[in-house]
Structures are given as C-alpha cells and as structure tokens.
Amino acid sequence: MSIAERKEREKAEMREDILNAAREIVSHSGIDGISIRKIAGMIDYSPAIIYHYFKNKEEIIGILMEEEYRRILAALSPLQTTGNSPEERLKESIKSFMMLAVEMGDAYKSIMLNSSPAVLARTSVLQQGAACERPAISMVCRVLRELPGWAGSTDAQVELTAQTIWSLAFGLALRSIVEQVNEEQRQRLMEHTTEFVLQALRNPAKQPKGGM
Template sequence: MGTKERKEREKDEHRELILNAASEIIAKEGLEKLSIRKIAAKIEYSPAIIYHYFHDKEEIINTIMKKSYEKILKVLSSPEVSEDSPKDKIKHLLSKYIYMALEMPEEYKTILLNSSPEVLEHTSVLFKGASMKRKALGILCQSLKDIYIDKDIDNSVIELTAQVIWTSTFGLILRLIVEKDLPKKQRKMVIDHHINLIVDGIILGKSLTSYCQS
C-alpha cells in the first residue's frame, strides 16, 4: 500500500471513529447534547483534531443522517423485496422498515423526533414532492402506482397516500419503542395486523370483516 492510500485509509478510520462516538452520544443523551468537546473527550482527541476531519458539528450530524438514510435504502432495496408483487413488496417494505427501526430504537427516536432544520433536511416527508427527494418514499409511491396501474389516480394522491402510510407506520414504531416490554408474540401480531390492514384494507379496499374471515 502506497503512502497516499495509507493516509486515506487512516483518514477514513479517524472519521469513522468520530462518527461512531457522535452516534453513541446522540443515542444516550440526545442530539441537542452533542458537541465537539464531548466527541473529543469520548475518543480522547483534542477538539482541534475533530475540526481537522469535519468543518463543524453540523457536518457530523449531516454525515450521520446520510449514513442512517443509506442504511434504510439498503434494507428497502434488497433483492427479495424488488422481486415481489406490488402488494407483497409494500408488505415487505413496511415489515423491513419497522424491524430495522426497532433494532436501533434510541437512534431512531432521537433522529426522527428532532425538529431542527439540519435534521429535517434529511427526515421530512410530508412536503409536496417528497417522493422525488426521498428515495424510500419514492419506492413506496412506485409500488402504489404498480397496484393502481389500471386506475386513473393523480400522482399527488399517490404521494399523499404514501405519506400517510409512512407516518402511521412511524407512529406505530414509536409506540413499540416506548412499550419495549411488550411480549414478542403480541408485538408481532400488532405489526402484522398493521401491515395487513394498510395493504389489504386501505390500499386494496378489503373490508375488515372479509379480511378477518380470510
């Protein structure tokens, strides 16, 4: 390995160390408690060294947001999901998203409940045109379009439907995080019913009576 490659690798390792420390602070204390000094103290660096790798705290936050969003996209773009029928694809998308969030409860809650402009730049999903800027929401919109391919439904309605599905699922995730001692069997039943009710009941228009009897 040449000198240039070794320096680049060392730079990446230092940046990753800083990001991991920042993520741990966010998970334990909240985003508002994050500071360059706390990061430096945690990894026994001087604040000046942190600034050597990142311009400021905002760049660290933005990098963490980007990495978290890429993690979501990776899960939602997995091969087994992309090969499903539109109906099953949405079910798998919602299932994977919910269980992924439950594996990182504090990080998810801290980031998704934050209302700072820097964080909302990555997490907001309710604005008009969000499906064009938020790839995960765009994947859900495309699946809805595939289901309604024979129906004349305006794209704005498709997007609003995706936004409501996304936010209702977000609400469920938060309750599951808060009620963390819920028995696994009950948790699975709630998640499965949420997904089936959204897809079979809301999207496909199946009545609750016929759904429960099937």
C-alpha cells in the same frame, strides 16, 4: 505502502474514530447530545483536531443521518424485488421498516423526532413533492401505482397515500419502542397494520382524491 497512502489511511481511520464516537453519543444521549467537545473528550483529542477533519458538528450529523437513511432504504428494498406481487412487496417493506426502527430503539426516536434543519434535511417526508425529493417515499409511490386500480390515480393522491402509510408505520414503531412492546404483540400489531393498509388500498375509488 507509500507515505501518501499511509497518511490517507490514517486520515480515514481518524475520521472513522470521530464518527464512531458520535454514534456512541447518539445511542446514549440522542442526536442533540452531539458536540465537538464531547467527541474530542471520548477519543482524547483536542476539539481543534476534530475541526481538522470535519467543518463542524453539522457535517458530522449530516453523515450520520445519511447512514441511517441508507438503512431505511435498505429496509424498503422488498419494494424493488421482482417476482412478488405489489401487495406482498408493500407488506414486507412496511414490516421491514418497523423492525429496523425497533432495532434502532432510542437512536430511532432521537433522530426521527429531531427538528433541527440538519436532521430534517434527511428525515422529512411529509412536504408536498416528497415523492420527488425522498427516495423512500418515491419507492412507496411506485409500488402503489402497480396495485390494481391505482395506475390512473393522481400524483397528489399517490403521494399523500404513501405519506400516510409512512406515518402509520412510523407511529406504530415509535410507540412499540416507547412502550417496550414484547415481540409477540409487536408481530401481531405489524400483521394487523399491514393487512389494514392493504384492505384500504384495494378500493382506490373510495380513497380521498388528495390535492387541490
């Protein structure tokens, strides 16, 4: 290995050490607990060293948020599978998303309830036009249009419906974490919620039209 390659590897390892420290802080203190000084203390380096690898804590938070968003997209991957009906894909994705949230636990709460611009830049999904800006909402919108009777729905109606489904799954997952709901009850709630959503979607003519 050349000197240049070794330096690049050491740089990558140092960056990962810093990110690992930040991840640990999030797991114990939430996203607001991250600070350059805390990270430096955890890895026994000076804050100046951290700034050598990252511009500021916002850059570190941005990277962590991007990681979590990719996990969410992975949880929604059933939406893109072939061979299953649109209803089945939507049902499995809702369940997968909620299970991921519960698995993340307090870290999920910390991230998804955070209102800082750095976090909202990756977690906000309720703004008008989210279907174009957020892959997760876009994926839900695409599968909605595959459902019987939904092909001719307006963009506004589809987007608002996707945002409503997302919010329902988010709320249920969040309360499951807060209340520490046991596995059996959590499964019952997820099953009921997904069936409730699908029943509502089976008659698009009765859906609010959405938009002005």
